[in-house]
Amino acid sequence: MMRxxxxxxxxxxxxxxxxAPRPVAAQEDPAALIALIEKQPADLDRAAWKERRRxxxxxxxxxxxxxxxxxxxxxxxxxxxxxIGEIAIEGLGKxxxxxxxxxxxxxxxxxxxxxxxxxxxxxxxxxxGGKAPAATPTPPPAPTPPxxxxxxxxxxxxxxxxxxxxxxxxxxxxxxxxxxxxxxxxGGGHGVFGGGGRDAAVVGQPTWDDDVLAARESLTFAVxxxxxxxxxxxxxxxxxxDADSHYARRLERETMAWGVTADxxxxxxxxxxAGDASSRLVAITAAVEGEARFYGGPGVYGVGQVAIAPQLHxxxxxxxxxxxxxxxxxxVADAGLALGGGYGRVLDVGPRLRVQRLAAVLEDARAxxxxxxxxxxxxLQSTWWALRRDRTGxxxxxxxxxxxxxxGVLLGEPDAGTTYELLxxxxxxxxxxxxxxxxxxxxFGESYLVRNNEDGDGLPDVPDGRYEQVMVRARAARQLGLxxxxxxxxxxxxxxxxxxxxxxxxxxxVGGRFRTFAHGEHGELLGAFDVGAExxxxxxxxxxxxxxxxxxxxxxxxxxxxxxxxxxxxxxSVRLGGEVRLAAKEVFIGLALTGSYGFLDAGFARxxx
Amino acid sequence: MRRRLLFAVxxxxxxxxxxxxDDDGFKDGARGPCAAxxxxxxxxxxxxxxxxxxxxxxxCGSLPAEAEDxxxxxxGRCVNRxxxxxEDRATVVIACIAGATCDELLAPGSPHPYEDTxxxxxxxx
Numbered sequence: 001m002m003r004x005x006x007x008x009x010x011x012x013x014x015x016x017x018x019x020a021p022r023p024v025a026a027q028e029d030p031a032a033l034i035a036l037i038e039k040q041p042a043d044l045d046r047a048a049w050k051e052r053r054r055x056x057x058x059x060x061x062x063x064x065x066x067x068x069x070x071x072x073x074x075x076x077x078x079x080x081x082x083x084i085g086e087i088a089i090e091g092l093g094k095x096x097x098x099x100x101x102x103x104x105x106x107x108x109x110x111x112x113x114x115x116x117x118x119x120x121x122x123x124x125x126x127x128x129g130g131k132a133p134a135a136t137p138t139p140p141p142a143p144t145p146p147x148x149x150x151x152x153x154x155x156x157x158x159x160x161x162x163x164x165x166x167x168x169x170x171x172x173x174x175x176x177x178x179x180x181x182x183x184x185x186x187g188g189g190h191g192v193f194g195g196g197g198r199d200a201a202v203v204g205q206p207t208w209d210d211d212v213l214a215a216r217e218s219l220t221f222a223v224x225x226x227x228x229x230x231x232x233x234x235x236x237x238x239x240x241x242d243a244d245s246h247y248a249r250r251l252e253r254e255t256m257a258w259g260v261t262a263d264x265x266x267x268x269x270x271x272x273x274a275g276d277a278s279s280r281l282v283a284i285t286a287a288v289e290g291e292a293r294f295y296g297g298p299g300v301y302g303v304g305q306v307a308i309a310p311q312l313h314x315x316x317x318x319x320x321x322x323x324x325x326x327x328x329x330x331x332v333a334d335a336g337l338a339l340g341g342g343y344g345r346v347l348d349v350g351p352r353l354r355v356q357r358l359a360a361v362l363e364d365a366r367a368x369x370x371x372x373x374x375x376x377x378x379x380l381q382s383t384w385w386a387l388r389r390d391r392t393g394x395x396x397x398x399x400x401x402x403x404x405x406x407x408g409v410l411l412g413e414p415d416a417g418t419t420y421e422l423l424x425x426x427x428x429x430x431x432x433x434x435x436x437x438x439x440x441x442x443x444f445g446e447s448y449l450v451r452n453n454e455d456g457d458g459l460p461d462v463p464d465g466r467y468e469q470v471m472v473r474a475r476a477a478r479q480l481g482l483x484x485x486x487x488x489x490x491x492x493x494x495x496x497x498x499x500x501x502x503x504x505x506x507x508x509x510v511g512g513r514f515r516t517f518a519h520g521e522h523g524e525l526l527g528a529f530d531v532g533a534e535x536x537x538x539x540x541x542x543x544x545x546x547x548x549x550x551x552x553x554x555x556x557x558x559x560x561x562x563x564x565x566x567x568x569x570x571x572x573s574v575r576l577g578g579e580v581r582l583a584a585k586e587v588f589i590g591l592a593l594t595g596s597y598g599f600l601d602a603g604f605a606r607x608x609x
Numbered sequence: 610m611r612r613r614l615l616f617a618v619x620x621x622x623x624x625x626x627x628x629x630x631d632d633d634g635f636k637d638g639a640r641g642p643c644a645a646x647x648x649x650x651x652x653x654x655x656x657x658x659x660x661x662x663x664x665x666x667x668x669c670g671s672l673p674a675e676a677e678d679x680x681x682x683x684x685g686r687c688v689n690r691x692x693x694x695x696e697d698r699a700t701v702v703i704a705c706i707a708g709a710t711c712d713e714l715l716a717p718g719s720p721h722p723y724e725d726t727x728x729x730x731x732x733x734x
Contacts, residue, residue: 227697227700240697240700242704244654269697269704269705269732271698271732279732279733281731283704283708289648305649307648307649309647311709311710313705313727315727315731326730326733328727328730330713330727332710334648336647447646447647447648451712452713458717458724459719460719463646467647469645469649471650491651505645507644538644540670581664584674588674590661592658592660594657
């Protein structure tokens with residue numbers, strides 16, 4: 001309790017010492033100068049303090065006092081992006097203390113630092129009689145945290161005390177002058193996040209070529225229902241399993257792009273009431289789709305798509321009399337190939353927005369040493385991709401902090417508040433699937449449809465065999481900052497080359513959707529509000545006399561919806577949505593609660609919009 | 610800018626009139642994204658709710674949004690039937706409708722069916 005006044009007094013003295021003009025530098029009080037370097041006085045803003053501490057560092061070096069050595073070592077190793085780091089490196093050479101040699105060797109060997117800094121370190125080493133090491137990449141120690149972000153700095157007058165998170169906030173006593181720099185903030189691996197070496201080395205990171213614009217992979221399971229009931233009162237057994245799985249992977253390069261999706265839906269229902277009655281239904285649906293694009297000019301591309309979708313239904317229903325009422329096995333299949341061209345592309349820029357949000361958190365915490373450049377953003381996203389199976393976020397957090405520290409972006413070990421906010425950024429599902437761009441395409445599709453057209457079953461005949469159509473699709477998406485986006489789409493199709501007396505259906509739909517994400521005070525994703533609308537006109541193409549007389553083959557509908565989505569984790573959510581439809585002279589209002597659980601979601605985006 | 614706005618409003622009003630004008634007897638079917646043309650057209654699964662399942666039947670041209678005949682099957686009666694089913698039967702029927710292709714969901718007589726599509730037969734007494 002008594003330390004704070006003493007410390008404040010020390011700081012005040014330090015300010016006075018610097019502010020007051022002195023004719024000779026040697027007359028400066030080293031303790032006051034150290035205090036000013038280590039702690040921002042309350043009456044100085046950050047910019048002014050940074051300027052003053054540089055001046056204080058020069059003056060401290062000029063005193064030649066041995067207490068300056070550990071201070072300069074910490075500055076030399078930690079301040080990679082402030083000129084005070086270079087002042088310190090140069091100063092260590094002037095101070096002539098051999099205990100600075102290991103630190104200077106590390107600086108000289110650190111390829112992530114500016115060449116000028118490494119050269120200064122070599123010159124300083126030469127003055128101290130040390131040998132400049134070969135320039136090999138080594139994990140450098142972490143930068144010195146800015147004093148206003150460290151935990152509970154000890155007072156200036158008890159230089160022997162050091163906080164567990166910090167080795168820089170204390171003005172050491174002369175007895176510590178030859179001690180090595182505090183390693184608990186550095187790359188030695190003693191900090192909370194283990195420094196920049198071990199945790200940053202995540203295995204299995206993908207290597208993105210320079211021409212990769214974006215990539216995405218996701219695997220989602222949705223269990224609509226899974227239940228087994230045995231009712232002993234009514235002697236009734238039922239079993240339901242409704243499970244869907246979806247896998248998607250897409251890679252966008254400058255000159256080509258490809259994507260594949262695979263779906264497998266399984267539905268099993270068994271109902272055995274008392275007596276002879278029973279029902280069984282099995283439905284298995286698989287679908288595989290692929291797309292490849294080749295860009296031949298600025299945004300212009302040729303595209304090919306394939307789709308294969310077999311579907312099997314089995315239904316058996318036995319009545320109370322024990323006689324089979326229904327036994328129905330159906331197999332349908334689609335196989336299609338589409339070729340066409342288009343302009344533009346829509347990219348998922350979510351991963352890059354996550355990087356932007358990360359930088360914003362560090363900036364707010366005044367822990368951002370330098371902007372996150374493209375190379376570092378690429379490295380972060382590769383790491384997240386490799387750790388996409390990490391459901392807790394722990395490994396992503398430790399690796400992210402290690403990388404940011406290693407690159408000098410994160411100034412020192414983050415405090416508890418910053419750590420929490422970083423973790424929330426990494427867990428934030430709002431940065432998954434954030435499309436941006438414009439894509440317009442026209443496709444000619446040739447499909448072969450396997451259907452069950454049987455005479456005498458009363459069912460209307462449906463197109464079977466070859467089916468040609470032209471499809472026009474357009475999609476525009478824009479990110480409105482980090483927490484909102486908007487999309488619009490157009491989708492139209494028209495059947496071609498129909499035989500005589502065959503329907504020519506067509507459909508056109510245009511719609512849009514706006515989403516905004518809600519976050520808590522410390523970046524926690526609370527959920528998302530979405531509102532959308534779609535207008536649809538269509539025709540079954542059957543206006544050639546086959547319809548009933550009062551039928552006109554044009555249909556139209558307006559659909560509006562809004563919803564709120566609760567986010568459970570990166571790939572799982574629950575959505576409560578309301579829908580209003582205006583169709584066939586009536587207004588229909590609906591409400592739905594839907595949920596899904598997923599994992600393995602990951603993405604990469606070279607640049608943000 | 611004003612012209613664009615007027616055009617957009619006009620188009621929306623015209624579409625709204627088309628959607629609600631029963632004098633012309635607008636047809637309900639063939640509206641769904643996968644009502645024709647197979648997988649290439651894009652055919653996402655529907656939501657697992659009675660309302661969404663019945664809309665899928667309407668958009669596939671299996672039944673009308675609203676039938677003139679009080680006893681005929683339409684969207685409203687479809688929802689009522691699903692909601693009055695025992696839960697484990699309704700769950701399977703809804704999922705069956707949500708996952709089937711539009712062609713498979715057509716029933717005898719569609720779009721004014723006089724029988725049910727096959728999914729309804731699960732659990733029939």
